[in-house]
Amino acid sequence: MSARVPGAPILAVEGISLSFGGVRALADVSFDVREREVRAIIGPNGAGKSTLLNIISGVYWPARGTVTYLGQRRGRMDPHTAARRGIARTFQTLALFKGMTVLDNIMTGRTLMMRSGLLAQALRFGPAEREETAHRRRVEQIIDFLEIEAHRRTLVGRLPYGLQKRVDLGRALALEPKVLLLDEPMAGMSVEEKQDMCRFILDVNDEFGTTIVLIEHDMSVVMDISDRVVVLDHGQKIGDGTPDDVRGNQAVIDAYLGVKH
Amino acid sequence: MRARVGNIPAVALGLLCGAGVLAPLVVGDTSGGFYIEVLLGGLMAGVLYALVALGFVLIYKASGIFNFAQGAMVLFAALSMARLSEVLPFPLALAATLAIMVLLAMVIERLVLRPLVNQPAVTLLMATLGISLFLEGLGQMVWGSDIYAIDLGTPKEPVMVLEDTFEGGVLMSWEDIVAAITAAALVTLLAVFFRGSATGRALRAVADDHQAAQSLGVPLHRIWVIVWAVAGAVALVGGIIWGSKLGVQFSLSRVALKSLPVVFLGGLTSVPGAIAGGLIIGVGEKMAEVFLGPVLVERFGLAGGGIENWFAYVLALLFILVRPEGLFGERHIDRV
Numbered sequence: 001m002s003a004r005v006p007g008a009p010i011l012a013v014e015g016i017s018l019s020f021g022g023v024r025a026l027a028d029v030s031f032d033v034r035e036r037e038v039r040a041i042i043g044p045n046g047a048g049k050s051t052l053l054n055i056i057s058g059v060y061w062p063a064r065g066t067v068t069y070l071g072q073r074r075g076r077m078d079p080h081t082a083a084r085r086g087i088a089r090t091f092q093t094l095a096l097f098k099g100m101t102v103l104d105n106i107m108t109g110r111t112l113m114m115r116s117g118l119l120a121q122a123l124r125f126g127p128a129e130r131e132e133t134a135h136r137r138r139v140e141q142i143i144d145f146l147e148i149e150a151h152r153r154t155l156v157g158r159l160p161y162g163l164q165k166r167v168d169l170g171r172a173l174a175l176e177p178k179v180l181l182l183d184e185p186m187a188g189m190s191v192e193e194k195q196d197m198c199r200f201i202l203d204v205n206d207e208f209g210t211t212i213v214l215i216e217h218d219m220s221v222v223m224d225i226s227d228r229v230v231v232l233d234h235g236q237k238i239g240d241g242t243p244d245d246v247r248g249n250q251a252v253i254d255a256y257l258g259v260k261h
Numbered sequence: 262m263r264a265r266v267g268n269i270p271a272v273a274l275g276l277l278c279g280a281g282v283l284a285p286l287v288v289g290d291t292s293g294g295f296y297i298e299v300l301l302g303g304l305m306a307g308v309l310y311a312l313v314a315l316g317f318v319l320i321y322k323a324s325g326i327f328n329f330a331q332g333a334m335v336l337f338a339a340l341s342m343a344r345l346s347e348v349l350p351f352p353l354a355l356a357a358t359l360a361i362m363v364l365l366a367m368v369i370e371r372l373v374l375r376p377l378v379n380q381p382a383v384t385l386l387m388a389t390l391g392i393s394l395f396l397e398g399l400g401q402m403v404w405g406s407d408i409y410a411i412d413l414g415t416p417k418e419p420v421m422v423l424e425d426t427f428e429g430g431v432l433m434s435w436e437d438i439v440a441a442i443t444a445a446a447l448v449t450l451l452a453v454f455f456r457g458s459a460t461g462r463a464l465r466a467v468a469d470d471h472q473a474a475q476s477l478g479v480p481l482h483r484i485w486v487i488v489w490a491v492a493g494a495v496a497l498v499g500g501i502i503w504g505s506k507l508g509v510q511f512s513l514s515r516v517a518l519k520s521l522p523v524v525f526l527g528g529l530t531s532v533p534g535a536i537a538g539g540l541i542i543g544v545g546e547k548m549a550e551v552f553l554g555p556v557l558v559e560r561f562g563l564a565g566g567g568i569e570n571w572f573a574y575v576l577a578l579l580f581i582l583v584r585p586e587g588l589f590g591e592r593h594i595d596r597v
Contacts, residue, residue, distance in 0.1 A: 057476060083478030095473035097466050099530070107459075108466045112478035114459050132459060175477060 007035035009068075010211055011056065011179055016065035018051060025051040026235045028065070033179070038205055038212045040222045042246075043232035044255060049215045050092060052232070053181050056213070057089045058082035070178075084112055088177035090168045092184045092215075098157040102167050105156055106142055109174025110135040142170050146200060162193035169200060173208075180204065182214040186221060194218070198225055219256075223247065231255065270583045277579075282544065285552040297431045299551050300544060305437045307543020308444045309506075312499035313520035314527065314535035315451065316492040321529045322455070323464040323488040324374070326385045330393035332517030334493055336509075337400045338362055339500030343409035343509040351414070355497075362493030370485045378481070379471060397514055406511060411504040415439050440502045444536075447498055451532050454491075464488060468530075522577030528590025537588055541580075542573045 012032035018025050026048045033039045041049045054060045056067060058079040066073050069085065088109075097105050114131060143149055146166050151159060156167050165185060172180055185201065186194045202225055204210050216222045222229060223243040231239035231246055233255040239246045246252055286296055313335055320328040341361050346354035373388050415435040422431050455461035466474040467484050475481050503513060520539070527538025549572040557563045580588060 059472070059476075079472070079475040080478055080480060083476055089476050091473060091476075095470045097469035097473070099469055100462070100465060104462055104465075108462055108474070108479065109477050111459060111463050111466075128459075171473075171477065 009033065010035045010070065011213070012068040013052070013056065014066050014068065016052070016055060016062045016067070018055065018060060018063050024235050026055075026062075026232075029232070029235070029237050030065075031230045031237065031240055033211060033213055034227075035211055036205070036209050037227040038201070038214070038225055040226035040229045041213065041215045041232060042217075042219065042222055042229060046234070047232040048235040049232055050183055051235075053089065053183050053213070053215060056082075057087055057181055083175060086175075086178035087181065088172035088175040088179070089181035090165075090172050090183055090185060092187065094161075094164050094168060096156045096164055096167055096171070098155070100156065101153050102143070102148060102156055102159070102170075103139065103152045105167055106139045106170045106174050107135065109171045110139065112175065139174055142173050145173075145203070146170050162189050162196070165189065165193075165197065166200070169197075169204075173204065176208075177210060179211045179213065182212065184215050184217060186216060186218060194221060201225060274579060274583050278541070278545070282548060285548065294431050299547055301431070301433065301437070303544035303547030304540055305440065305543070306547060307540035308441055309499065309503055309539075310520045310523045310543055311536045311539025312444055312447070312495065312502065313517045314523040314539055315448070315532065316495045316499070317520065317524045318527075318529060318532055318535045319451070319492045319495065320488055321468075321524075322532075323468050324485060325382065325468050326374075326389060327382070327529075328492070329386060329389040330396060331492065331496060331520075332514045333393040333396035333400075334362070334365075334496035335500045335503065335517045336511070336514040337365075337396045337500075338493065338497040339411065339504035339509040339513055340400045340404040340409065342497065342501055343411045343504060344404045346411065347409075355501075358497055359494060362497055363490045366486050366489030366493050369489055370482060374485050374489075375482060393514075397511070401511070409504075409509040411501055411509060413439065413501070413505045415505075436502075436506060440506075443498060443502065447495065448532065448536055451491075451495075455532060460487075519573060522573040525587055526577040526580045528587025531587065531589035534587055534589030538577075541588075542576060545576045546572050 009032040012030075014030045016029045017027050029048070029052065041052060043049050051060060055062050058077040058081060061076045066075055067077075068074075069087070097108065100108075113135065143152060146169065148163060148166055148170070151163060156164055159167065169182070169185065182201070186197050189197065198221060201212060201214070205212050214222075214226075226243055228241060229239070229243055229246045230237060231249070231252045233251075238251040238255060239249045241249075285299075286293075313331060316331040316334065317328060320326055320331070338358060338361075341358045342354060345357050348354075349357065369392060373392060374385075377385055377388055413436065417435075419432045419434045422433055455464065463474070463479045463484055464487075466477070466479055467481060471481060499517075500509070500513070503516070507513070507516075519542075523538040523542050524535060525538075526541060527534030527536070546569050550569045554568045557568070584590070
């Protein structure tokens with residue numbers, strides 16, 4: 001593995017609790033994420049992984065607890081603000097803009113960085129046109145990076161699943177985020193597609209220094225690419241540490257393999 | 262291949278439409294001048310339908326909401342315009358009405374759309390139905406329920422063209438000419454607005470997936486205000502043209518619902534589709550009314566009349582059977 005040096009904590013959740021109706025999705029969960037590390041959240045179905053990701057990205061607001069990001073503690077934040085402050089995400093079930101091409105999908109990720117007014121953009125004034133070109137250049141780099149040059153003009157709905165997942169990643173990368181949240185980036189993929197995706201994730205982490213928080217089911221994948229792992233079960237944190245620590249943790253083994261009662 | 266199979270009904274429908282349009286010339290004893298007049302009348306009505314349909318398409322494209330209130334917005338805009346122009350000069354009244362429509366967009370976004378974000382489409386449809394009824398009531402309450410006039414200041418005398426080509430020439434009204442030019446300008450403007458520009462992209466992104474768009478930092482609320490304001494402005498243009506022709510009255514809101522078959526025929530997500538759909542329905546309806554109606558009466562002994570009430574829907578149904586997403590609608594490929 002490369003010489004990635006995790007830095008100071010960039011993101012921390014403390015004492016997070018959230019219930020949906022009578023179902024307790026998360027109970028008093030705390031952990032931190034350090035700069036430039038690959039942090040995995042694992043756990044069986046219904047453990048509360050996606051809920052946790054949704055809280056970090058501002059989709060849900062925790063009933064109790066706080067999220068500290070870049071030294072700023074907050075309870076409520078909407079997804080739009082999260083994106084503006086450098087948190088990008090991908091989705092478990094694909095949420096691409098189906099009627100748009102690969103290029104347009106990824107260009108949408110640049111919306112926040114467009115400085116010229118909406119009207120100027122619409123009328124394609126000089127500065128707005130130049131700005132569009134500059135963003136287009138950056139997006140082309142992302143497209144090259146993800147090796148989807150050939151599909152630039154394809155409607156995303158026509159791409160095979162594995163490539164759609166890649167476009168989803170590209171769209172998030174277009175924000176040039178500090179923290180990238182990946183919700184099961186490898187779910188439903190073939191072994192080959194998984195290997196490709198792993199490579200992209202590690203490259204993003206290496207080349208751009210992006211901090212990565214990912215949810216994943218496939219244990220072997222998680223253990224290979226993560227620096228540290230949080231384990232959730234029934235909304236509670238039952239393990240936290242390096243892949244080796246977690247692998248030897250009895251509570252984790254019980255949660256995954258079942259335990260005699 | 263799916264495309265090949267799909268082509269046969271499409272070609273058949275195209276031939277049928279072509280035959281229907283040309284039939285009066287071949288079979289009937291129509292003079293060329295009169296035929297052209299009917300055709301132009303149809304195109305003109307089509308432009309009016311298209312203007313309302315545009316409003317539907319804009320909002321659907323950008324928010325996935327089928328805005329039932331578009332007709333009411335046309336009525337409300339026309340009413341405001343008519344009453345304000347009684348006391349203000351035309352340009353000022355226009356600016357004031359535009360401001361009212363923008364304000365209306367902001368209020369709708371804040372009070373109706375924002376609280377209902379991520380609700381099912383049916384809920385939002387019901388909400389727009391509510392807005393529609395509310396606007397109709399508000400319009401009458403504030404502006405009154407009589408028939409009002411909007412005077413565009415165009416010459417009332419129709420012009421005679423092509424006198425050399427056809428016997429009797431072709432009559433065209435200045436109002437129609439102005440309306441057609443306005444509609445063309447508006448469509449060009451909107452096409453530029455949507456095509457490739459970052460704004461257009463953000464609008465389409467919001468339409469496709471609110472949540473994903475939000476996660477990318479697309480300002481959802483602002484986008485919605487913009488779209489509803491633009492739809493309001495389109496409603497205003499439609500209302501002015503329509504109102505100047507028919508007079509501003511309550512029934513405008515109902516007439517506007519005639520643009521429903523237009524949007525389904527043209528495709529809910531397509532600006533050019535709204536125009537093409539409007540023209541097809543407008544011409545089809547007029548032709549059916551003028552040429553098919555009498556045939557039904559003479560040959561089949563029917564009472565006749567009323568053909569303009571249902572023809573648009575039958576035509577739209579035929580098109581939808583062949584192309585469910587409409588003429589220019591986006592084809593969504595759904596995986597099962």
